[in-house]
Amino acid sequence: MRQALSVTSECVPFVKTGGLADVAGALPHALAGHGWELRTILPGYRQVVAGLKRPKTVMTEADLFGGPARLLSVMAGGQSILVIDAPHLYDRAGGPYLDASGNDWPDNAERFAALCWMAARLAAEGIPGFTPEVLHVHDWQGGLAPVYLAEMGARDRVGSILTIHNIAFHGLAPAAMRERLRLPASGFSQEGFEFWGQINALKAGIVWADRVTTVSPTYAAELRTPEFGWGLDGVLRGRDTGFSGILNGVDEDSWNPSTDPAIDRFKAPAGKARAKARLRKEFGLPKADGPLAVVVSRLSEQKGLDLLLDALPALTDRGGQLVLLGSGDRKLEWEWQRAAQHPNVAVHIGYDEALSHRIIAGGDAILVPSRFEPCGLTQMYGLRYGTVPVVARTGGLADTVIDASPVALRSGVATGLQFHPVTAHALAGALIRLCELYGQPKVWAQMQKNGMKQNLGWGPAAADYATLYAEVSRR
Ligand code: ADP
Numbered sequence: 469m470r471q472a473l474s475v476t477s478e479c480v481p482f483v484k485t486g487g488l489a490d491v492a493g494a495l496p497h498a499l500a501g502h503g504w505e506l507r508t509i510l511p512g513y514r515q516v517v518a519g520l521k522r523p524k525t526v527m528t529e530a531d532l533f534g535g536p537a538r539l540l541s542v543m544a545g546g547q548s549i550l551v552i553d554a555p556h557l558y559d560r561a562g563g564p565y566l567d568a569s570g571n572d573w574p575d576n577a578e579r580f581a582a583l584c585w586m587a588a589r590l591a592a593e594g595i596p597g598f599t600p601e602v603l604h605v606h607d608w609q610g611g612l613a614p615v616y617l618a619e620m621g622a623r624d625r626v627g628s629i630l631t632i633h634n635i636a637f638h639g640l641a642p643a644a645m646r647e648r649l650r651l652p653a654s655g656f657s658q659e660g661f662e663f664w665g666q667i668n669a670l671k672a673g674i675v676w677a678d679r680v681t682t683v684s685p686t687y688a689a690e691l692r693t694p695e696f697g698w699g700l701d702g703v704l705r706g707r708d709t710g711f712s713g714i715l716n717g718v719d720e721d722s723w724n725p726s727t728d729p730a731i732d733r734f735k736a737p738a739g740k741a742r743a744k745a746r747l748r749k750e751f752g753l754p755k756a757d758g759p760l761a762v763v764v765s766r767l768s769e770q771k772g773l774d775l776l777l778d779a780l781p782a783l784t785d786r787g788g789q790l791v792l793l794g795s796g797d798r799k800l801e802w803e804w805q806r807a808a809q810h811p812n813v814a815v816h817i818g819y820d821e822a823l824s825h826r827i828i829a830g831g832d833a834i835l836v837p838s839r840f841e842p843c844g845l846t847q848m849y850g851l852r853y854g855t856v857p858v859v860a861r862t863g864g865l866a867d868t869v870i871d872a873s874p875v876a877l878r879s880g881v882a883t884g885l886q887f888h889p890v891t892a893h894a895l896a897g898a899l900i901r902l903c904e905l906y907g908q909p910k911v912w913a914q915m916q917k918n919g920m921k922q923n924l925g926w927g928p929a930a931a932d933y934a935t936l937y938a939e940v941s942r943r
Pocket residue numbers: 485486487488490764765766793794795818819820821824843844845846
């Protein structure tokens with residue numbers, strides 16, 4: 469097997485805040501079928517280190533940005549992972565990026581520079597049994613690894629790929645931190661990692677990696693525009709052919725309607741009615757004639773759920789209902805709790821994996837009104853469970869849902885609804901369309917069936933990544 473190293477700040481089943489963890493957790497399995505052994509390197513957050521059984525120390529660092537560190541190697545969760553044990557950076561209560569009160573950790577620049585430094589050293593030096601040909605880094609947290617690789621003189625031996633999951637986060641640090649972050653003076657320029665007078669870790673990755681990818685073809689096109697590029701569109705346009713979109717897959721084992729323990733083995737759409745009745749009961753919702761729409765999401769500006777607050781009457785006035793599971797932005801949490809005073813709206817603020825399965829299984833439709841969405845996973849979960857997606861026409865949402873246009877309906881290929889522009893009015897229009905389609909049982913059942921037949925697994929993406937790995941490899 470050829471060998472590669474995945475550099476990520478989160479990965480299931482160890483630590484997750486969003487879809488990046490799902491993707492990082494799925495890639496090793498998916499690539500194994502293409503002749504690549506992909507190991508993952510992760511920061512040793514408190515909860516990650518605490519769960520390791522009999523780890524082996526494979527590398528040490530006397531001073532990893534302010535303290536000693538060990539690189540631990542261990543088999544866990546069915547994969548071989550490498551964990552950076554550096555208590556001064558990671559052994560604390562709180563999340564991977566934020567403290568308990570929701571503020572960025574003040575030393576995030578060092579914390580993820582450390583991830584990149586250890587990844588680059590591992591790739592440059594190798595350890596017994598593992599000498600990766602390729603570094604596959606994710607988001608800004610992995611962005612500095614290709615720079616360090618070059619600084620360590622290993623760029624002619626190890627190829628590198630950056631995957632952008634979300635361009636909204638750049639990993640900015642003050643210029644004065646350049647030396648502390650072990651970055652070369654020559655790199656602090658417009659052609660390098662400088663960005664409006666600061667250090668930009670994501671830009672470093674874009675410039676230094678051999679190839680850049682993002683998680684859907686439409687998002688790749690959008691990222692080249694000022695509207696979606698967050699100031700990096702020019703750099704990405706400059707990358708030309710070295711930048712492409714590879715659509716994420718979903719984990720077909722954990723999101724499988726015929727084996728899902730969270731929903732008692734129903735076969736959608738046949739078992740939909742039962743799962744729906746249970747969901748209504750769990751949330752104390754009355755019976756209703758309209759569709760039961762659901763949302764499972766982080767509550768952030770990106771996800772457009774403020775628009776849904778405004779558009780909601782279009783659904784509830786037509787006998788529809790809504791169940792929302794989400795957490796994040798305090799103001800949005802509060803506003804959604806207030807919205808739940810409506811008898812046909814139920815809200816659970818929090819993060820709950822098992823509940824997310826019951827909700828997606830029991831819903832008629834899943835709503836994803838994102839302002840931007842690099843890929844999005846929940847609309848694909850919906851497709852697998854006969855839960856019709858209603859999505860903003862953007863990024864990966866545009867690439868995974870076939871809108872119920874007249875021609876698509878006539879040809880029997882529609883799988884959901886898209887709306888555009890991403891406004892409360894357009895979303896309300898989509899909710900009205902949803903209620904109309906739901907009122908036509910034959911058309912509705914056809915859409916459910918179409919969705920459940922979609923090929924949403926990791927196969928095609930794994931093949932594309934394997935091709936890229938081989939292209940950037942120096943061997
Ligand atoms: P993003 O990564 O931008 O949050 P994705 O759709 O790619 O969006 O991935 C989100 C992942 O997190 C999905 O697996 C989704 O089911 C999960 N998720 C989001 N919010 C919650 C929640 N409140 N409870 C449980 N799972 C959630």
